[in-house]
Amino acid sequence: MLVTRPLHVFLRHPANxxxxxxxxxIRDYHSYEHEAPFPFAPTEDAILSAALSxxxxxxxxxxxxxxxxxxxxxxxISTNLFPTGAFSIVRYHLVSQRLALAKHASSLQPxxxxxxxxxxxxxxxxxxxxxxxxxxxxALALLSTARHLATSIRELxxxxxxLLFLAGSTTVTSxxxxxxxxxxxxxxxxxxxxxxxTSKGFVETEEFLTxxxxxxxxxxxxxxxxxxxxxxxxxxxxxxxxxxxxxx
Amino acid sequence: MSxxxxxxxxxxxxxxxxxxxxxxxxxxxxxxxxQQEQIPKQDTPNSTTHFGFETVPSSSKQSRVANxxxxxxxxxxxxxxxMSVGTHRLWKDYFVRSINPGIRNSGEEKGxGxGxGxxxxxxxxxxxxxxxxxxxxxxxxxxDHTSKIIVSDIxxxxxxxxxxxxRAGGYEQSxxxxxxxxxxxxxxxxxxxxxxxxxxxxxxxxxxxxxxxLREAFRVLKPGGVFACLEFSKVNNxxxxxxxxxxxxxxxxxxxxxxxxxxxxxxxxxxxxxxxPRQEEWKGMIEEAGFLVPGGEEGKGWDNxxxxxxxxxxxxxxxx
Numbered sequence: 001m002l003v004t005r006p007l008h009v010f011l012r013h014p015a016n017x018x019x020x021x022x023x024x025x026i027r028d029y030h031s032y033e034h035e036a037p038f039p040f041a042p043t044e045d046a047i048l049s050a051a052l053s054x055x056x057x058x059x060x061x062x063x064x065x066x067x068x069x070x071x072x073x074x075x076x077i078s079t080n081l082f083p084t085g086a087f088s089i090v091r092y093h094l095v096s097q098r099l100a101l102a103k104h105a106s107s108l109q110p111x112x113x114x115x116x117x118x119x120x121x122x123x124x125x126x127x128x129x130x131x132x133x134x135x136x137x138x139a140l141a142l143l144s145t146a147r148h149l150a151t152s153i154r155e156l157x158x159x160x161x162x163l164l165f166l167a168g169s170t171t172v173t174s175x176x177x178x179x180x181x182x183x184x185x186x187x188x189x190x191x192x193x194x195x196x197x198t199s200k201g202f203v204e205t206e207e208f209l210t211x212x213x214x215x216x217x218x219x220x221x222x223x224x225x226x227x228x229x230x231x232x233x234x235x236x237x238x239x240x241x242x243x244x245x246x247x248x
Numbered sequence: 249m250s251x252x253x254x255x256x257x258x259x260x261x262x263x264x265x266x267x268x269x270x271x272x273x274x275x276x277x278x279x280x281x282x283q284q285e286q287i288p289k290q291d292t293p294n295s296t297t298h299f300g301f302e303t304v305p306s307s308s309k310q311s312r313v314a315n316x317x318x319x320x321x322x323x324x325x326x327x328x329x330x331m332s333v334g335t336h337r338l339w340k341d342y343f344v345r346s347i348n349p350g351i352r353n354s355g356e357e358k359g360x361g362x363g364x365g366x367x368x369x370x371x372x373x374x375x376x377x378x379x380x381x382x383x384x385x386x387x388x389x390x391x392d393h394t395s396k397i398i399v400s401d402i403x404x405x406x407x408x409x410x411x412x413x414x415r416a417g418g419y420e421q422s423x424x425x426x427x428x429x430x431x432x433x434x435x436x437x438x439x440x441x442x443x444x445x446x447x448x449x450x451x452x453x454x455x456x457x458x459x460x461x462l463r464e465a466f467r468v469l470k471p472g473g474v475f476a477c478l479e480f481s482k483v484n485n486x487x488x489x490x491x492x493x494x495x496x497x498x499x500x501x502x503x504x505x506x507x508x509x510x511x512x513x514x515x516x517x518x519x520x521x522x523x524x525p526r527q528e529e530w531k532g533m534i535e536e537a538g539f540l541v542p543g544g545e546e547g548k549g550w551d552n553x554x555x556x557x558x559x560x561x562x563x564x565x566x567x568x
Contacts, residue, residue: 043540043566066352073567074472076351077366077444081474081542081564083346083551 030165039095044081046072048092055093056131060086060138087148090139094155097128098162105166117167119213122187123206125159126194130202136195160184175220182220186212297456300519309456310431314403316454316513317374321405323508324375330503331514339558340377340449343478346551346560349445350386350395365395366444369468371432371461372451373399374406376413376425378478382447383419400428400435433460438468449478453524462537469565475539480521481530481552481559488555496521527552527559539563 030036040048051068058064062085069078082088104124108117129136143152160183169179190212194205241248297306304312320327328336351365365386370379379399386392401407407427414420430437432448432455446465455461465475483489496518504514525533531549535541541563543549551560 041540043564062348063352069472075366075444075470075474077347077349077474078472078564080347080476080562081540083542 036099038099040092044088044092047074047078047081048089049096051089052093052132055089055135059135060089060142062086065089084148087142087151090142091151091155093132093139094159097125098155098159100128101125101162101166108166108168114167114169115213115217118163118169118183119210121163121166122183122190122209122213125163125187126190126205126209127202129191129194133194136191140192140195156184156188160187163187178220182216186216298523300516300523302519306456310402312516313454316516317403318405319510319513320508321375321403321409324406324409327504327508327514330507331500335554336450336558339478339553340381342553343447343449343476343560344378344381344385347382347445347447347474347476347562348385348390349382350390350392352390352392365392367442368395368397368445368447369435369438369443370397370399371446371448371465372401372454373447373449374401374403374410376410376419378447378449379410379425380414380417380419383422383424394424396424396426398426398428398438400430400432402429402431404429433457433464435464435468440467441470441473443468444470444473446473446475447477450480452477453479453520458525459533459537462533462539466537466539466565471565471567473565475534475563475565477534477561479530479559479561480524481550481556482526483556484552485555492557527556527561530559530561534561534563537563538565540566 038045047065047069049068050071051065053071054064054067058067062079065079065082065086065088066076068089069076079085084091101121101124105121108120132139142148157180160180163183164179171179186209190205190209193208194202197205197208199205238248295306296303297309298304299309299312332339349366349368368379368382370382373379376399379397382397383395386395399407399410401410407429411420411427414425419425428437432451446469452458452461462475469475483492500518501511501515504517505511508514524530527548527550531541541549541561549561553559
């Protein structure tokens with residue numbers, strides 16, 4: 001369903017502002033033909049992207065947001081456009097980097113090995129944190145505050161979903177949920193690991209990520225086998241009971 | 249059906265269709281005359297507006313509001329405390345904190361800072377409640393000693409009260425406060441694109457033409473400037489609303505009568521709160537004036553305080 005604003009809302013606005021409203025439409029399905037609209041309005045995009053460039057020096061703070069507003073040609077007071085303050089920069093980074101993954105994914109070979117694809121994509125996403133990694137703990141702190149926790153978890157779920165989708169996972173069984181939950185956990189731990197990683201080019205983070213994904217595979221394989229074993233035993237039990245004349 | 253009733257029905261029908269309006273009755277001549285007198289009154293170019301639950305000509309609302317505030321100026325604080333059980337102070341504090349006025353370390357840094365503070369226009373801020381808070385916030389939180397605040401009010405009595413408080417509170421010496429007696433619908437004294445922040449707390453409800461005031465705010469604000477408004481709004485919880493209505497219509501006029509000796513002014517107050525547009529509608533009006541309303545995915549575009557008794561609305565003037 002394409003949710004746009006009703007026509008009268010557009011017409012109520014001055015003509016020069018109407019174009020910016022088109023950006024605010026929401027689409028809750030994926031279309032291969034049409035690119036999804038960017039979730040930030042042009043004004044927000046201008047201020048937040050400028051603010052992000054100040055994060056390495058000012059951190060994820062209201063200061064960076066103010067500097068960003070100044071760079072974009074706005075006033076200090078214009079930061080009132082972002083009720084969540086510094087958190088809006090964090091969210092902007094998460095959302096824009098998640099959407100940027102799609103471009104990178106086109107370079108992947110389809111249907112080669114989903115696990116390998118996931119590893120490549122997750123690593124690519126982790127490397128997007130490179131320029132601000134020394135400030136990333138501030139972002140994690142903001143992400144874990146009670147006020148923003150719901151948004152953070154939602155964003156992590158969306159990232160995990162995006163990674164699996166782009167890697168070519170097409171499962172429609174209950175593993176759809178377990179895969180996403182497991183990948184979200186692996187990604188979040190790798191991100192945390194990266195903040196402590198001092199190795200050159202973040203090789204240790206890469207190794208950490210690979211190990212976790214391998215473990216995930218092993219656990220999944222183990223669980224699969226355990227499930228099969230339980231199924232076999234249950235079938236055997238039923239057959240055994242039936243052979244004794246019990247009506248099962 | 250008897251033959252006599254059919255013509256009667258036709259007569260009635262014709263009467264109904266051709267002559268709408270009250271039937272002519274000899275005994276009610278005076279009432280009829282009174283109604284005929286009233287109808288042209290509404291049609292005259294002098295439009296009407298509401299004054300609480302009353303409908304009054306637009307031209308007289310301003311003076312009637314003025315009367316209300318002249319009569320409550322002296323007991324303003326006591327009454328606010330009693331009516332809101334002290335929470336109006338919290339709301340005002342929150343309002344100022346959420347806006348975060350002032351430029352951080354303004355005047356100290358030369359390269360990054362714009363070298364000068366902000367120009368803040370506090371509309372309907374006669375008693376200085378918001379202005380003093382903003383001044384303190386600028387100084388204490390942002391270490392900004394240059395931002396200036398223009399306090400504007402339509403009512404000289406409220407301004408006089410504010411000036412008295414500014415002297416008593418030591419805000420006057422800073423030289424950063426100035427006072428202006430003006431109607432928010434016609435700020436011709438203020439230049440276009442000259443204000444960083446336009447605030448109005450518990451005032452816009454009393455304006456005769458809210459849309460004109462919003463357009464005027466849009467005019468005086470710099471591109472990127474912010475319009476911020478704190479106003480009573482609609483409670484979103486049914487049960488709480490019942491309690492709140494009982495309090496506002498039962499207790500507030502009574503407190504007004506007992507403490508300030510003025511029931512009508514406080515009756516007007518609660519009625520005007522009731523007539524103020526809902527959150528969605530008011531947000532729509534702000535957008536209509538050309539402002540960008542913050543919110544997006546995380547917020548609704550406004551900030552309810554105490555379940556919607558009061559509400560903070562903001563809008564930013566876009567660059568182009």
